[in-house]
Amino acid sequence: MDNTNEHTPLKASSGIPAAENNVHSNYRKITGNLPTKIYFASGIMLLVAITAIAINPRLNEDSLMSIYPMEGKKLHKKCKANPNYSKETLKTAYEMPFAALFEDTRGEKRFEASSVTNVNGTFYAICDNSWSISKFASSLAAFSEQNTMIGDPNREDEDSGYEAIFHHSDVFYVIRESVKHTNETEGESCYHAIIEELIVNPDGDDYKIKDQCRCEYEFEGDSKGFEGGFGMEGVDGNFYVFGLCEGNFCSEEFKFDKGNGKVILMKKNETKCLWETVKTIDIPSTANFRDYSDISIRPNGKVAITTQEDSALWLGQMVGVQDGKVDPEIISFDDDVHEIYYFPKADTCDTVYCNVEGITFINDEMLMAVSDKMKSKGRQPFQCLEKDQSIHAFVLP
Ligand SMILES: *[C@@H]1O[C@H](CO)[C@@H](O)[C@H](O)[C@H]1NC(C)=O
Numbered sequence: 001m002d003n004t005n006e007h008t009p010l011k012a013s014s015g016i017p018a019a020e021n022n023v024h025s026n027y028r029k030i031t032g033n034l035p036t037k038i039y040f041a042s043g044i045m046l047l048v049a050i051t052a053i054a055i056n057p058r059l060n061e062d063s064l065m066s067i068y069p070m071e072g073k074k075l076h077k078k079c080k081a082n083p084n085y086s087k088e089t090l091k092t093a094y095e096m097p098f099a100a101l102f103e104d105t106r107g108e109k110r111f112e113a114s115s116v117t118n119v120n121g122t123f124y125a126i127c128d129n130s131w132s133i134s135k136f137a138s139s140l141a142a143f144s145e146q147n148t149m150i151g152d153p154n155r156e157d158e159d160s161g162y163e164a165i166f167h168h169s170d171v172f173y174v175i176r177e178s179v180k181h182t183n184e185t186e187g188e189s190c191y192h193a194i195i196e197e198l199i200v201n202p203d204g205d206d207y208k209i210k211d212q213c214r215c216e217y218e219f220e221g222d223s224k225g226f227e228g229g230f231g232m233e234g235v236d237g238n239f240y241v242f243g244l245c246e247g248n249f250c251s252e253e254f255k256f257d258k259g260n261g262k263v264i265l266m267k268k269n270e271t272k273c274l275w276e277t278v279k280t281i282d283i284p285s286t287a288n289f290r291d292y293s294d295i296s297i298r299p300n301g302k303v304a305i306t307t308q309e310d311s312a313l314w315l316g317q318m319v320g321v322q323d324g325k326v327d328p329e330i331i332s333f334d335d336d337v338h339e340i341y342y343f344p345k346a347d348t349c350d351t352v353y354c355n356v357e358g359i360t361f362i363n364d365e366m367l368m369a370v371s372d373k374m375k376s377k378g379r380q381p382f383q384c385l386e387k388d389q390s391i392h393a394f395v396l397p
Pocket residue numbers: 082083084
């Protein structure tokens with residue numbers, strides 16, 4: 001959901017208009033004796049720099065930069081000076097904005113993508129502002145006939161809040177992040193995710209709703225709920241859903257207490273129309289992230305978790321997943337198996353993949369990701385625009 005991000009303390013965000021005003025008033029104040037002040041300040045800086053070099057002739061560019069602050073160059077050096085850059089960075093294979101995928105976008109202009117899943121080599125993504133499912137071939141070819149939108153984007157007036165999609169036995173499961181409920185017994189509000197079960201019509205342009213049931217797990221509000229999810233059959237024949245909490249401790253209050261990601265394992269009670277909590281699974285603290293945006297699990301238990309805020313991918317191993325089946329008794333993460341990969345940076349070393357919200361495996365070496373729309377009104381740096389509302393294929397190092 002877009003409001004998910006309202007509380008994100010982005011450095012570049014709220015202060016911008018105020019800062020601009022200050023610049024203007026200061027500018028007016030100093031314009032009177034501008035040349036003198038500038039020459040004086042520059043002179044001192046130069047003197048300091050020359051003295052520093054005189055004292056230590058081995059002073060390199062780095063130390064000079066700490067005297068003459070040059071943010072862009074400094075950031076650039078952070079990538080340049082990292083000998084492990086190629087080992088810990090994903091490589092973009094190819095990518096495409098959502099808007100160019102479909103010949104018919106059904107009037108949709110915004111693609112606030114939030115999750116993607118691979119069904120037999122065909123990919124299905126959802127957006128939290130729309131009720132449609134985007135279907136596309138792995139080639140991500142512009143305007144290809146293979147790429148279509150399933151269902152009316154405006155099925156209902158409000159935004160869908162869809163944050164996760166996965167598929168099992170001809171049913172698409174989509175999770176609505178966190179929806180306000182009124183408790184009839186107490187007359188109070190409470191927040192629960194809802195899982196919709198959708199069946200695509202034979203002609204492939206629409207779906208029908210098979211079921212819509214609430215999750216038992218309760219959230220603090222509507223902005224930090226399930227941000228990703230995955231489904232898998234159990235060794236006992238039941239179908240299990242892994243709900244990935246967006247915030248650390250599944251919390252709004254403690255969301256930035258990094259390294260405390262949680263997955264809620266759920267099973268549906270048909271008579272109650274309720275996804276009952278089976279257990280809470282801790283994500284290892286090596287996934288030391290500010291948020292968790294999606295999860296995908298291979299039949300052999302290999303698992304990928306993305307973080308939007310930290311622009312990275314955590315790869316690990318599940319214990320209790322074999323041949324595409326989960327054993328709910330022993331399901332957990334293997335604490336000893338993990339790799340962290342960063343999404344590629346700009347030439348300046350700035351983060352450009354600022355909004356990765358969905359992940360799925362293409363195969364063991366490649367992953368497909370989807371990006372949300374960048375936050376507007378200066379809440380995210382301009383470098384975030386290039387990759388937003390897009391689908392990306394990445395190669396593991
Ligand atoms: C690069 O990786 C090696 C081995 O993985 C590690 O020992 C080393 O500290 C890393 N270097 C940097 C600068 O992160």
